[in-house]
Amino acid sequence: MSGTSETRIAEIETTLRELATIVKRRGRELMYVFDITPPQFNALLTLSENGETTMGGLCERLHFACSTATDLVDRLERHGLVRRERDRGDRRVIRLRLLEQGERTFKSVLAAHRAYLERVLRGVSNEELEVLEHHLQRTCSLLHSCRIDTGMVKTMS
Amino acid sequence: MSGTSETRIAEIETTLRELATIVKRRGRELMYVFDITPPQFNALLTLSENGETTMGGLCERLHFACSTATDLVDRLERHGLVRRERDRGDRRVIRLRLLEQGERTFKSVLAAHRAYLERVLRGVSNEELEVLEHHLQRTCSLLHSCRIDTGMVKTMS
Numbered sequence: 001m002s003g004t005s006e007t008r009i010a011e012i013e014t015t016l017r018e019l020a021t022i023v024k025r026r027g028r029e030l031m032y033v034f035d036i037t038p039p040q041f042n043a044l045l046t047l048s049e050n051g052e053t054t055m056g057g058l059c060e061r062l063h064f065a066c067s068t069a070t071d072l073v074d075r076l077e078r079h080g081l082v083r084r085e086r087d088r089g090d091r092r093v094i095r096l097r098l099l100e101q102g103e104r105t106f107k108s109v110l111a112a113h114r115a116y117l118e119r120v121l122r123g124v125s126n127e128e129l130e131v132l133e134h135h136l137q138r139t140c141s142l143l144h145s146c147r148i149d150t151g152m153v154k155t156m157s
Numbered sequence: 158m159s160g161t162s163e164t165r166i167a168e169i170e171t172t173l174r175e176l177a178t179i180v181k182r183r184g185r186e187l188m189y190v191f192d193i194t195p196p197q198f199n200a201l202l203t204l205s206e207n208g209e210t211t212m213g214g215l216c217e218r219l220h221f222a223c224s225t226a227t228d229l230v231d232r233l234e235r236h237g238l239v240r241r242e243r244d245r246g247d248r249r250v251i252r253l254r255l256l257e258q259g260e261r262t263f264k265s266v267l268a269a270h271r272a273y274l275e276r277v278l279r280g281v282s283n284e285e286l287e288v289l290e291h292h293l294q295r296t297c298s299l300l301h302s303c304r305i306d307t308g309m310v311k312t313m314s
């Protein structure tokens with residue numbers, strides 16, 4: 001790797017970390033108004049996108065420990081956003097269903113996110129938005145397609 | 158807002174959320190190998206960049222509740238990464254100092270982050286990296302410069 005691209009990589013690393021932090025912070029600030037937390041929002045999102053899900057399926061999708069998911073679903077159920085239901089075929093399996101109030105909360109948070117982003121990007125031309133989106137998506141897929149090589153990291157630790 | 162840019166905003170919102178999630182996840186996976194958590198890494202980063210910091214200063218920079226910061230600093234101190242020291246001028250004030258082992262851990266994590274990103278971006282040309290970095294930075298500053306309008310969000314909740 002040449003000196004220039006080494007500096008470039010270091011800069012991109014810093015920027016990506018900063019970007020992830022500010023995106024997460026703005027999300028948390030916004031959800032706070034709706035009285036939900038980011039993991040709760042992610043659970044509602046998963047249920048809205050995938051329909052009914054088992055507890056195990058939810059843990060897997062959200063990379064949660066099962067104890068964390070139980071607490072989280074308890075709270076969502078208490079607030080009337082989701083409901084636990086026993087599977088008709090296999091009574092041992094518990095499925096989660098998004099209730100109307102949950103769908104409404106989820107959609108409001110999403111709309112508020114978009115309204116905020118619309119303000120953020122107001123001064124940006126359509127052409128630039130297109131290029132910007134392309135690069136954000138490209139970065140996203142590159143990161144998804146390349147896993148952490150634990151063995152290599154261990155030699156550095 | 159026209160239909161097209163409405164769709165565009167919705168897409169960018171999804172992509173930004175996904176990007177933040179994968180960046181945070183890869184960071185967590187990598188730090189796991191070094192036996193530290195992302196908030197612990199952020200504390201080391203703050204101390205490395207700003208030198209000695211008071212507990213209050215650390216909480217402010219990391220947007221932590223003070224009880225969270227106390228637990229976190231306890232753990233870092235137990236692992237020999239930082240040390241609490243009383244201020245010489247004002248004995249009531251506690252300052253945090255990054256120890257040699259802390260600086261070493263911090264630098265190793267950063268190097269591993271960069272090595273990972275170098276692998277991620279290996280197939281991307283220098284020209285494209287420049288454009289990509291520009292857009293990531295631009296998105297970052299736009300988000301930083303535009304706060305959540307809590308009043309507006311409340312009307313949507």
